Amino acid sequence: MKALTANRLIDGEVVFWLDGRWVERFADAQLFADDDAAGPAAVETGLAQSTVIVEPYLIDVVPAPGGWAPVSYRERLRALGPTNEPTHGKQAEGGAGIEAILAATGAARSTGRVDLIRRK
Amino acid sequence: MPTLIKLADGRYGAAEDVFTTVADEDAIPEGPVILSLTRFQAEGDALLSAGRPVGVRILPDEAIEDLAYDLPRLAVVALAFPKYADGRAYSSAALLRQRLGYAGEVRAVGDVLREQASNMVRCGFDAFVPADGATADDWAAAAGRYRHVYQRAVDARAPVFEERS
């Protein structure tokens, strides 16, 4: 599955595509099947919104305990926030969606453990 | 038709471009022309002998010194910016003015944006073909953005240390 992400122009916030609008939580992101033409179509729509967001792109996502998580390390950090400051970024809010990303393991291109080193 | 902006006596104005920029594969038309360096080296003499105004277009990787002998006969030296971030033409312009003593038109062509206006003027450019739709007024505003400059350059602006003394 895939999700569409970008950074919001005005403040740089990481955002995700949901049915024609941009939302801040990964857990709310619309998921596209890998062969769903709606994914690339959403990218095109995003590219035309150059005064709203910067650099839209699709990311791979995988099932995680209790939800979904991005495959790559980098995208997990974007969906969570920095690991050295657990109260900064999206992770501060907590909730099931955040827990799912934190619990994600076994992805194809990653061990999936954001928590390789114990957090403060 | 892209705008040509010329700087003369401290003023910026739109000007008619009487020169035709000739691609290497095209036949040379009537009237004033701007040629590539290789084309100029092959065919320039004949055109100049016939009394034609001739300019040369210099790419960033071409040495401006190669034109030294011909400079007194050239009406225009057009320095190309294939990308705005390619800064070699600034050195070429400064050398044209300060070392090679060229007094004719030095024209900026290619990816020419108003953000570069001040630097170009300071390095000795006096003609500009903006790629961003800037008008002569836009260009003048951009070139004069800073009330002070920190270095001596090709232009006559007094640097901060002269203002201070």
Next chain:
Amino acid sequence: MYRYDAIDKEFLADRAAEFRGQVARRLSGEITEDQFKPLRLMNGLYLQLHAYMLRIAIPYGSLDSRQMRRMAHIARVYDKGYGHFTTRQNLQLHWIKLGQVPDILDLLAEVDLHAIQTSGNCIRNVTADPYAGATAEEIDDPRVWSEVIRQWSTVHPEFSYLPRKFKFAVTAAAKDRTAARVHDIGLVLRRARDGSLGFEVIVGGGQGRTPYVGPTIREHLPVDSLLSYLQAILRVYNRHGRRDNKYKARIKILVASLGAAEFARQVEEEWGRIDSPQADLPDTELARIRGAFTPLAFEALPARSDAFESAKAASPSLARFARNNVKPHKKSGYGIVEISLKAHGATPGDASADQMDLVADLAERYSLDDIRVTHEQNLVLPHVKLDDLPAVHAALAEAGLATPNIGLISDIIACPGLDYCALANARAIPIAQAIAQRFEDADRAELIGELKIKISGCINACGHHHVGNIGILGVDKKGEEFYQLSLGGSGQEDASLAQILGPGMSAERVPDAIETLVDTYLSVRQGEERFLDTVRRVGMAPFKEAVYADAH
């Protein structure tokens, strides 16, 4: 300290106004992101993983209490209440909103600060010795020349679109605290036998994907020829540096491909053709700038402070702080105090807004209103009376700023890494935290002595891993963070590049591997030998064997 006059202030105001206009054009859609990106970079503004990052220039790492308080204020109001001091003596704010940047730049300009040329392919903020004006080692004040270069390089008309970024370091002391030999240009002030002041000019050092220790292309450049000579170097580079491949575009690649001798010849030839009186700074302006750095009003004090000595005798923690964080000052009765931003388990280089305010207060009260930033991501109060050290130490300790580990194993350089940076492949901060926590025992750290660990989250080497006594490079191995260790690097006057120890390892293994390296060092160390000198003497083999002994 150099104070901006009306001209400098008007320049900053013009620059801030220009960027305000550019932001407005971007938000309205008049210019695209592709067109805007180089403009924001020239003003130190990056788009990172979670937000915009603003890199504020701290020219030659020197600031006063008013400037520090203003940065604290901005961190508090416009960010999350902290800032990150970098390996180039700058301050980065990691949670900035584009729409607020014009207001931030105005606030900075009010106290003579800015973010000009902290990014982009231009001449960047100059690094200088953080002990300038305070150490007895120096033969001239490097801040004078750093300020000369700052002004000359600000919006330089010919050198604003170089093949790649360009970094200067200036020092005048035998002990190099600037990493001059791994900069694009390192300038080391020296006196010739006849007493004349000149620069040793080092060109083409650097780190990144192709590290070099820079060669010296001129042993003694008369100081009054500095700007014409720099113009010659920059012009040769601007014209002939590679532009086809960004990884081969730094001046180090040009110098290496031509050879230092041929590069020097081209520079000298170009220099010979430059109209020097036109290019060099007039004596009057040089005198004006020098006047801004006249020696401060130091008191005549005895070399020994009874108050300090008795406080040390009564407080082991003060004594330890004095041993490790207080360095000799050129005036008797004073000390240079280093403030470690490397508390065990903290993020290297981070300071909270409250901590920044406290340092400002201490500088104003105890250090002649002078603060420095080191490229090793610490702060310095350069002029503290020994009599005042107990009070300064107590205030620092209360704020969590008295970690007595300068130059020791837990004084680790780390870039922001994948926790923040869009370029990174792996995290750097958690590795630094884990190592520092492993070596929390202060007695053991002092026993180990000087040991510089430097960690980068990618090959761009902002964490200076190539010149770490132990360098750690984070790499991405099939989506997983892996770390490559190297040994024997130094960024100081005895500069050398670290050699790779062996195959990379997972993050969990790094602290154990460091422990093994340290144990090996202690077992073969001779006398008080530094870790670096032991590695140089015995070579890599014993370290490699120890770390990879159980890898099979």
